[in-house]
Amino acid sequence: MALNLADVAAAARRRLDPVHWDFFAGGAGDERTLRANEAAFARRFLLPRVLRATGDRDLRTSLLGSQVSMPVLVAPTAFHRLAHPDGEVATARAAAGAGTVMVVSMAATRPVERIAAAGGTLWFQLYPHTDLEFTTTVVRRAVAAGCRALVVTVDSPVFGRRERDLRHGFVDLPPGMVCENMRDADGRVRDIEMNARVGWELVAVLRRLTTVPILLKGVLHPEDARLAVEHGVDGVVVSNHGGRQLDGVTATLDALPAVVAAVGGRLPVLVDGGLRRGVDVLVALALGATAVLVGRPVLWGLAAGGAAGVRHVLDLLRADLDRALALVGAARPGDLSADLVTVGAPA
């Protein structure tokens, strides 16, 4: 039985084709940013409060109209069928069972309608393509299937250079597997495009397409957080794409406080990257995040045990967060504050 997310990762590694393990696990360049995300959590320590009479903790959170049973969401990650034959359908079943949101990647390998049939709350991640008609088709389809927010990835004007994939020659999905939600109006599957020509006008363009909340994923600079507020987005995700885009980018946890300060409570601020323990979730929340997302751990759960494996990952994080809340003297995520967190040398 996996006692923690590292155990789940080890089980996944035993099962996965090494090429696919490297695709999931890897990052850009020397993978400094990939390591920095986890290392940033290892530098944080806690200063608990005592005698707070927390009673049973309440982890529920409301996020842009979506109710979640805990402030831990499933990050959008591509190609779930490389991890398990049921792909994103299994992930969605687990997220629904755990009562949290799954953000469906635009590069999902199962149709969004089938993912939605699992019954949980879905948000949809979008890479902004230059072809507006195509973007419109994809967004309308996702919203019609029931996706309740649009998570627009803004950290990918070009594709990051991932040397593990280059070494393996991993460039495409195996035969029979496609990005099912990348179909144009004629039903043809398009390639994912990274768009270096898009600017802040994108927000207004997307607003005209849909009424669901719009979040920007990949905001790190506080000035961009301010611009996001100005342009009327509904939320930001502090993310460096799990260290897969630009190596050398700051750890997300280190970028979080300035973004939180810039936003000043006007929008929810989510964060992802390197969260592997309930204590990591607690630290992110204490430093001002409204909720967090996990990417790779969900893929490890999926590879190790399908929907049950993903559910186990989410349940481990929930139990861990609940215990950590009690031990720092907080009854609910909203009780956490930055004074509970100190910085030290990693043990």
Ligand SMILES: Cc1cc2nc3c(=O)[nH]c(=O)nc-3n(C[C@H](O)[C@H](O)[C@H](O)COP(=O)(O)O)c2cc1C
């Ligand atoms: C294998 C893999 C595929 C990913 N695919 C996408 C994607 O399609 N769209 C996107 O916005 N982010 C994608 N990401 C980034 C995640 O949404 C998230 O930012 C990152 O994984 C969080 O870090 P963590 O894996 O340390 O939890 C991907 C990450 C991984 C590991």
Ligand SMILES: CC(C)CC(=O)C(=O)O
């Ligand atoms: C292949 C890409 C579309 C997805 C991915 O690997 C990523 O976004 O990191």
